[in-house]
Amino acid sequence: MPSALTYPGVYIEEIPSGVRTITGVATSITAFIGRAQRGPVNRPVRVQGFAEFSRVFGGLWQPSRMSHAVNHFFQHGGSDALIVRVHNGADVATISVTTGGTALELEAANPGLWGENLQLVVDHVTADPGTGSLFNLRVEELDASGDVVASETFRNISTVVGHPRYAETVINDGSALVAVTTSAGDGDAPTDGTYTAGGTPGDGGAITDTEILGDRDAREGIYALEGADLFNLLCIPPFDEETDVAETTWDDAAIYCQERRAMVIIDPRAEWEAPVADTISNAEDGVNDLRAAVGNAFAINAMAFFPRLRMPDPLSEGRIAAFAPCGAVAGIVARTDAQRGVWKAPAGIAASFSGTQGFTYTMSDLQNGVLNPVGLNCLRSFPVTGHVLWGARTLAGADALASEWKYVPVRRLALFLEESLYRGTQWVLFEPNDEPLWAQIRLNIGAFMQDLFRQGAFQGRSPREAYFVKCDRETTTQNDIDRGVVNIIVGFAPLKPAEFVVLKIQQMAGEIQV
DSSP: OOSOOOSSSOOOOOOOOOOOOOOOOOSOOEEEEEOOSSSOBSSOEEESSHHHHHHHHOSOOTTOHHHHHHHHHHHTTOOOEEEEEOOBSOOOOEEEEOOSSSOEEEEESSOSGGGGGEEEEEEOOOSOTTOTTEEEEEEEEEOTTSOEEEEEEEEEEESSTTOTTBHHHHHHHHOSSEEEEEOOTTSOOOOSEEEEOBSOOOOOBOOOHHHHHOOTTTTOGGGGGGGSSOOSEEEOOOSSSSOOOOHHHHHHHHHHHHHTTOEEEEOOOGGGGSSGGGHHHHHHHHHHHHHHHHOHHHHTTEEEEESOEEEEOGGGTTOEEEEOSHHHHHHHHHHHHHHTOTTSOSOSTTSBOSSOOEESSOOOHHHHHHHGGGTEEEEEEETTTEEEEOOOBOTTOOGGGOOTTOBHHHHHHHHHHHHHHHHHTGGGTTSOOSHHHHHHHHHHHHHHHHHHHHTTOBOSSSHHHHEEEEOSTTTSOHHHHHTTOOOOEEEEOBOOOOOOOOOOOOOOOOOOOO
């Protein structure tokens, strides 16, 4: 009510409606963990196109299977990725600039051989040429032919500590190419000239599971994603053509994905296809071993695919090579989400691969019938239809497990609802815990679920058949209220994919004349 009713007249008061819109979260932000030619280390960087990935991480690089997976992701319809670069012993290039006293030491912004292509150009054409400590610094990155591909200029910077444009502060705050490690704090300006990188920086060795897992306390490897607000899919490409990610690493990745309400995409192992005569039995045994390593409780947040893709390799004159499918699959998932919604299975004739010449193994229907019941999603080739994704089960989707999270769209829809409602009900905290609050909760969550029902996310002919929202005296007792707890129960009837279509055909007998 108004603060004080002091004079006769009409008073206007605005009353809150109690409506707080719940917005659905993104469903296909894909995190990639792996090796790159350059870029920040153990820090998630968001990129929204392969051109942006190339600028930050160096683009396609032969030792980096991740770079190919990211390219496949955007090629197949993905639009939002988080890149976590890890390395195994890569070094940082250094550059020393001569001054009258203490040297000005700089280093490349991140490890890698790319830092050898940096050079610094110093001149004294400043705003106040009479001031001996002022100078201009141009940072240049050169390509193999010596042409400048990137440049940064810092004008009127000083070596005097406390100066408003103190060199260390200005460069470290504004440069994406270099960082100052030792400042020339004696007030002497650097000598005019061009300075090149010294030392012997290197890209390090091939990464291993150790770099992928990292240290959680230090936020390394997959745990660097602690610095990301949200991701929905996780890809860890093989380390090279023959070296796969260890089963124990997939275990930790699945556990972490369950914590973050995400799904991990597991690539087929190289040994599943060797020898060729035993490919199907190898794949069947392999996925069972993988599920045993991950555990049934965490397998619901994983999905495995078989076999690998045969695609042209841009770094080998377009010759056909085998690639892990995780990036392409994530792109198809993103494309399906955008076109149909997270409740649609990312499989079928619309889930086609782009630029794929085939797969490393072509299976028959009967062979597909061996792998599908154990929860291994197959990639198939059909006449006219082409190369498509032909399975939509979680790693816990083996028939023998009878899991309620058997299907990928059902699990992903549940994760979408959990994350959206978790973020959309933060306003409930510290509100008076009684019927007015419960009514507002039912109103807001009900409106969100009704909107999804209209989009076709649930089974049922009416909202009553499709979902329910309960928050009242039955869900929240007086004991709960005394403990500061409000309980909300949300149920939904998920759409199950039509995995098997049965056509029954009957021959009509001709009319018998009596």
